[in-house]
Amino acid sequence: xxxxxxxxxxxxxxxxxxxxxxxxxxxxxxxxxxxxxxxxxxxxxxxxxxxxxxxxxxxxxxxxxxxxxxxxxxxxxxxxxxxxxxxxxxxxxxxxxxxxxxxxxxxxxx
Amino acid sequence: xxxxxxxxxxxxxxxxxxxxxxxxxxxxxxxxxxxxxxxxxxxxxxxxxxxxxxxxxxxxxxxxxxxxxxxxxxxxxxxxxxxxxxxxxxxxxxxxxxxxxxxxxxxxxxxxxxxxxx
Numbered sequence: 001x002x003x004x005x006x007x008x009x010x011x012x013x014x015x016x017x018x019x020x021x022x023x024x025x026x027x028x029x030x031x032x033x034x035x036x037x038x039x040x041x042x043x044x045x046x047x048x049x050x051x052x053x054x055x056x057x058x059x060x061x062x063x064x065x066x067x068x069x070x071x072x073x074x075x076x077x078x079x080x081x082x083x084x085x086x087x088x089x090x091x092x093x094x095x096x097x098x099x100x101x102x103x104x105x106x107x108x109x110x
Numbered sequence: 111x112x113x114x115x116x117x118x119x120x121x122x123x124x125x126x127x128x129x130x131x132x133x134x135x136x137x138x139x140x141x142x143x144x145x146x147x148x149x150x151x152x153x154x155x156x157x158x159x160x161x162x163x164x165x166x167x168x169x170x171x172x173x174x175x176x177x178x179x180x181x182x183x184x185x186x187x188x189x190x191x192x193x194x195x196x197x198x199x200x201x202x203x204x205x206x207x208x209x210x211x212x213x214x215x216x217x218x219x220x221x222x223x224x225x226x227x228x
Contacts (some may be wrong), residue, residue, distance in 0.1 A: 032216050042200070089153075091213075100153040
């Protein structure tokens with residue numbers, strides 16, 4: 001089942017913060033976050049494993065709440081380069097498939 | 111440079127024609143995947159292959175076919191049976207140990223092919 005992302009779109013001014021959520025109705029092993037610029041390939045950001053681990057690099061971090069089967073992506077002090085569509089991909093069960101949400105369009109304006 | 115290449119970047123075909131999209135990787139990955147992307151729909155899995163000479167249907171396999179004769183190649187054929195083939199097609203690969211609660215394997219994507227059927 002496809003994970004649900006929220007919000008569908010968000011507009012920020014440079015320097016503002018944003019949170020993007022990804023929820024699943026099934027038990028998950030991991031959540032994978034990607035960012036895609038228009039017309040380009042999705043670029044891998046980070047993976048969150050079962051266990052509530054929080055990861056991050058630079059000013060982008062994420063958490064995974066195993067009890068809620070929900071992951072959140074945190075973007076702090078946003079930069080213009082953060083603009084794009086953010087996708088979460090979820091992994092559960094014994095197959096090799098990632099199931100992706102519909103994406104969250106993030107626009108950062110000067 | 112290691113990576114995933116897809117060709118061509120843009121492809122135009124007449125309705126009713128079959129067309130094959132190329133995907134090559136030199137990352138020595140065992141697993142390869144094909145996704146279709148439509149506006150507002152996210153990424154939908156067409157086919158995937160965990161090993162050479164083996165592949166499985168994804169969520170929207172109807173009207174598509176694949177082959178995996180070599181580890182580095184996973185071509186996708188869009189057949190005339192696909193009712194609405196105009197879309198952005200993405201190929202991805204992973205080491206192949208994606209399953210399991212402790213796996214840190216993830217998928218890496220090629221640049222995509224935009225197919226337009228006229």
